[in-house]
């Protein structure tokens with residue numbers, strides 16, 4: 312994208328992290344986007360912070376500091392922009408702010424329900440609603456089990472609006488040897504949906520001519 316000054320700036324993706332299990336997927340996705348030179352806008356729900364603490368042992372008492380601890384220079388250099396979820400006036404709440412799209416990784420059943428019904432009462436669900444109204448890419452990684460009919464209906468509603476739904480379901484055909492390989496597979500599937508090249512997993516048929 313060319314700015315008024317003539318300089319080009321990196322393209323932007325929004326990453327949302329909600330209070331579903333699998334916070335590591337969202338964190339790894341942010342790392343991959345930064346490595347691919349995207350500017351990443353991040354919003355985490357209250358429950359998302361709770362899961363970061365429970366699952367990854369993050370000290371979430373100082374949130375900006377927690378992100379700096381994990382992503383270092385990317386935060387201080389402004390390549391990762393953190394938005395409080397209560398800040399409904401943030402850049403990403405407006406359709407006039409240009410982004411490639413948004414990925415919500417992982418996505419709780421609560422946030423899923425809000426999105427399916429157009430309830431935009433926090434920044435995360437507002438930013439997702441903006442993606443829908445502007446016809447931009449919206450990718451979600453829902454995580455819950457078992458699923459009841461309301462969960463499934465909400466996913467169907469979003470799928471019909473063009474939302475890419477990538478459930479947090481591991482595959483075994485590529486014979487993962489570690490948790491990292493299983494995480495990379497899911498993150499790689501999200502990057503595929505973003506049309507971003509990666510080497511996170513071995514593709515079926517790649518070893519065949």
Ligand SMILES: Cc1cc2nc3c(=O)[nH]c(=O)nc-3n(C[C@H](O)[C@H](O)[C@H](O)COP(=O)(O)O)c2cc1C
Nearest residue numbers: 329330331332356358359365419420421422454455
């Ligand atoms: C450790 C932990 C794990 C959770 N895992 C899930 C989950 O996998 N899926 C889900 O829908 N909710 C899960 N929840 C419950 C949600 O966090 C809760 O419904 C919350 O209100 C969702 O809010 P949010 O959509 O604003 O993040 C979990 C909660 C905790 C504390």
